[in-house]
Amino acid sequence: MTPEVVRRSVLDGRPLPATGRVKAYPLPFATRLNLRGSPDVVEPVRKAFGVAPPTQPMGSASAGERAALWLGPDEWLLLAEENAGDLMGTLTSALGGVFHSLVDISHRQVGIAIEGPGAARLLAAGCPLDLDARAFPVGMSTRTLLVKAEIGLWRREENFFRIEVLRSFAPYVARILDLAARDQG
Amino acid sequence: MAGAMRTGSGGRLDRTRVINFSFDGKRFQGLAGDTLASALIAHGVHLMGRSFKYHRPRGPLSMGSDEPNALVTVDAGKGRLTPNLRATQVEIYEGLRARSQNAWPSLKHDAMALNGVFSAFLPAGFYYKTFIGPKGAWEHIYEPAIRRAAGLGVAPTEPDPDHYAYEHRHCEVAVVGAGPTGRAAARAAARAGERVILFDEQVEFGGSALADSHTTIEGKPATEWAALVVAELSAAPNVTLLPRTQVFGYYAQNFLAAEQRVTDHIAYPDPKLPRARFWQVRAKRVIVAAGAHERPLVFPDNDRPGIMLADSARTLAVRYGVKPGSRIVVATSHEGGYRAALDLADAGCEIVAIVDSRAEASWGLATAARARGLPIETNAVILGSRGGLRVTHALVARKWSDGNPGQPDALPCDLIAMTGGWTPSVNLFSQSRGKLKFDPATQTFLPGEPAQTMVCVGACAGVFDLGQALADATRAGAEGAQAPQADGADAFGPGTLGLVAPLPEEKLTKAFVDFQNDVTARDIKLATREGMASIEHIKRYTTTGMATDQGKTSNMNALAIAADALGREIAQVGLTTFRLPYTPVTFGIFGGPSKREMLDPVRETPIHPWYVARGAVWEEAGLWKRATRIPLAGETPEQTVTRECLTTRAKAGIMDASTLGKIEVVGAQAAEFLNRLYINSFAKLGVGRCRYGLMLNETGFIYDDGVVMRMADDRFHLTTTTSGAAHVFAVMEDYLQTEWPNLKARFTSITEQWATIAVNGPLARDILAPLVEGIDMSNAAFAHMSVREGKICGVPTRLARVSFTGEMGFEVNVPTDYGLAVQDAIWRQAEPRGACAYGLDTLLRLRAEKGFIVVGLETDGTVTPDDVGMGKMIAMSKPDFVGKRSLALADLKRPGRKQFVGLLAENAQHRPDEGEQIVGAEKTPPGTKALGHVTSSYMSATLGRSFCLAMLADGRARLGQTVYTVGLEGAHPAKVVEPMFYDKEGLRLDA
Secondary structure (H helix, E strand, C coil), X not given: CCCCCCCCCCCCCCCCCECCCCEEEECCCEEEEEEEECHHHHHHHHHHHCCCCCCCCCCEEEECCEEEEEEECCEEEEEEECCCCCHHHHHHHHHCCCCEXXXXXXXXXXXXXXXXXXXXXXXXXXXXXXXXXXXXXXXCEEEEEXXXXXXXXXXXXXXXXXXXXXXXXXXXXXXXXXXXXXXXX | CCCCCECCCCCCCEEEEEEEEEECCEEEEEEECCEHHHHHHHCCCCCCEECCCCCCEECCCCCCCCCCCCEEEEECCCCCEEEEEECCCCECCCCEEEEECCCCECCCCEHHHHHHHHHHHCCCCHHHHHCCCCCCHHHHHHHHHHHHHCCCCCCCCCCCCCCEEEEEEEEEEEEECCCHHHHHHHHHHHHCCCCEEEECCCCCCCHHHHHCCCCEECCEEHHHHHHHHHHHHHHCCCEEEECCEEEEEEECCCEEEEEEECCCCCCCCCCCCCCXXXXXXXXXXXXXXXXXXXXXXXXXXXXXXXXXEHHXXXXXXXXXXXXXXXXXXXEECCCHHHHHHHHHHHCCCEEEEEEECXXXXXXXXXXXXXXXXXXXXXXXXXXXXXXXXCEEEEEEEEECCCCCECCCEEEECCEEEEECCEEECCHHHHHCCCCEEEECCCCEEEECCCXXXXXXXXXXXXXXXXXXXXXXXXXXXCCCCCCCCEECCCCCXXXXXXXXXCCCCCCCCCXXXXXXXXXXXXXXXXXXXXXXXXXXXXXXXXXXXXXCCCCCCCHHHHHHHHHHHHCCCHHHHCCCCCCCCCCCCCCHHHHCCCCHHHCCCCECCCCHHHHHHCCCEEEEECCEEEEEECCCCCCCHHHHHHHHHHHHHHCCEEEECCCCEEEEEECCCHHHHHHHHECCCCCCCCCCEEEEEEEECCCCCEEEEEEEEEEECCEEEEEECCCCHHHHHHHHHHHHHHCCCXXXXXXXXXXXXXXXXXXXXXXXXXXXXXXXXXXXXXXXXXXXXXXXXEEECCEEEEEEECCCCCCCEEEEEEEHHHHHHHHHHHHHHHHHHCCEECCHHHHHHHHHHCCCCCCCCCCCCCCCCHHHCCHHHCCCCCCCCCCXXXXXXXXXXXXXXXXXXXXXXXXXXXXXXXCCEEECCCCCCCCCCCCEEEEEEEEECCCCEEEEEEEEECHHHHCCCEEEEEECCEXXXXXXXXXXXXXXXXXXXXX
């Protein structure tokens, strides 16, 4: 007989900012797969996953809860709903003989939403990139820094960013966001 | 109320808002809009500080950020003591408490002022020459004494309770300085739709316009035009206005660093607000409109309170509604002195004389001054002053036809307003790496070719004609934009540099050049006589220009005096580099949020809370927190570790191993990839099997180790050391990209995908078996060094049978978010069986008993596999692997290399310290080369005695011999043994 095991988010009980201009909140659990390989993987993945891994640097593609974020010339982050069934198996079959590496990293990192007209300013407290919508348009996704933590940053809408951060850095990132919101009033 | 010297009207003040503050404990009242300096001068107080070296009484020289004299400490409560603030920039607020510095027992009676009397003995370079012996005296006696006597304010001792914010920002155009020129540039750029950031160090945007009495721009008075432009810019969404913000650093790629003062001027700030913001701005173009600094005249006793720069005196009257003095002597060498005299006369001050060193005064402003009935002395110079805590007389002489002055008259006055001309503020241009060029016509250094995409406009580029400056600035802001027209602006000549007249013979007279560092004209001449020919040497010898004001008011005078003494042109003497910060910056902004518990990210495993609840003692491994030991109530550290060791060996122990680095390598050639990285061979490692692997660097030395687990033909799960994880990953990526780009293998960090719980001990299987599904836990089906996939507590697991303790061991890997729940479940099985949780200290002892190395303890970057007895692991049949070629070097195979051994001290209770040297005899002469060193040393509860691991020259040939470990209390004999103290047959691992 095995006891019931519950999944615990590292962000449980961690304050995140909510002001009149911006709020941050943990995103739901998700399936995350790290995909590496040549651009030959794009077409098979598009068919099986529903989203084609982008070949444009810092690009992203999404449909519903599924998304593919460019991480490098041979690397993508695939995001899907938490209960995606045997997505690994489906994709491995679809890829057949195409060389690739597919690794489940669903628990490795967490997603944090930054939403509101003050979103870019909040991030600018710790991120040195130009987050103006002309320089960092909707759909852009990149790895960058938030003060001392490495994060993935994906602009989903003009005023909506998704942070992907390693689990153990998530409390630090939450605290930085909270402090920044306080500083910005 | 707000001061007897306050004018009846005018100024940029709110005369309805009276503000109470104190200076040196005495209460004063000022008006909203005042600085500390203007509010005190309104009460007739000029004395605000004592000088750095001679403790001479000083008052404000200027009204800006270039102020060298009036440095004060503001005490805003516990932990909020800020020294060395310029009184000319400190805004007063209700309850402000400020005090003077460098004076004891009081500003008016300073004991150290004797330094002034003895100052004939304190010339430049004095410290270098005098305080030489005896040895150590400089460090322990002279320097502390001198530092007490000299110096500025005192650093605060309490922790800073305030917080500081970072702001990163990008823009197309950054404009530094919001005077008329900067505003014209910003407006043009803003109208062109570009993102504009406009910085100004002052409270209010306006620059020179804030004290302008007569100019019109676009048909409006300068102050009114300033307000209109600021209103337009404030309304523009593409413009960020940053008053109270000092751009203090200009770095490569148009990166500007600026400090915005947020709460220092507020009596009761909202505690949520940061005290200051650190703006880090990256601009496509930078427009510097930093203006110019007025130069003092260099004459004996030019530093008394009541002697100030003419334009600053004028600014007091026009901007702050304060009469700087009742009876004023204006000393000038250009037209600016006349403008000051006219504005001061308008404010109700008596102008005793305008002393002009030039022969003629027959143009616009002079005519206006004469028409006002102001007495003008042309062809005259100021030769000195009289007074104590305030100037009382100006010593003024007519010049003879040979240019030398005659006997001076003493003109009674309470203020001398002096001006030697204007020095363009080229600091930021110089910081941007642009080269300065000397302009002989105006005797100024001007910006030459810029090194970045930037331009200097207005006075900082030597353009003192307002119309021209506005045209340049508008063009810099946006090509083709319409420039505003200016009317009525003054145009001044170049003025003078250096001494106004030769110094008298008398040695005690001091004509100050650098007010903040107390450097006199005589000091600079002395430096040249003692052989300093370059300004770089003169600067270091005299300290001129090295104070916190960076020589803003003094550099050009110092250069001119040095050039004159050396008989050279100024351009040949050179100019020193302008360093950042432009003005002193509060330390707090650099740290921003990175302080105390936020100094660095703290990485905690998902199981961390379980150990916190049990009172674990922690240590750091990289950014990770790891449990050192888990003490029960009343235990000493040694008792805890002893209990954890014995319990684990007798029953079982569990440990959080989640911090271990984990990497998943996938692909048809994954095994080949690992073959090339590790010394081992992985080609024949079966699916479900594990292998201990060693990784070398290219020089053949061990740099990481771990267990490689084959999950499938084309999938490996490997572990690295905790602190080596990131580096190993980077090295793998490096090789993949640069050496083997076509290899069909890729890898992914999975350190945080899996929480890892190590369960070790004879009862390990009993503890886990009830929780595991789908895995045959029997020894026959699941042998040591195997890995299985299945479920534990209903969640997926990669369950490895590996051991670092020498006991039967399992590592339970579960997806991280389940880690804590699985830990709880395992503990519910473990606790009733008498098991314990153990920490790193216990792990280190248990593994040492088995002779397992730790990379970084037994190895030090110079150790080969053979050195640690693992030569047999090397698969030399492999065509290549990282480090293989180096292993063939003669030096890595020579006899006499240190080898891994065990040591047992003859006295079983003596535990040598780690790092102790090993020698061959009890007594060795000094200089004897050590044979090796102790790498690990513990008391073993299992063995009931001490034991060591060591690296020993030819160690394996010395088994059975006696060597000596050398500690602080002498040499101790120890027997060399095999590095394996427990279960040599490995029966327990395979139980």
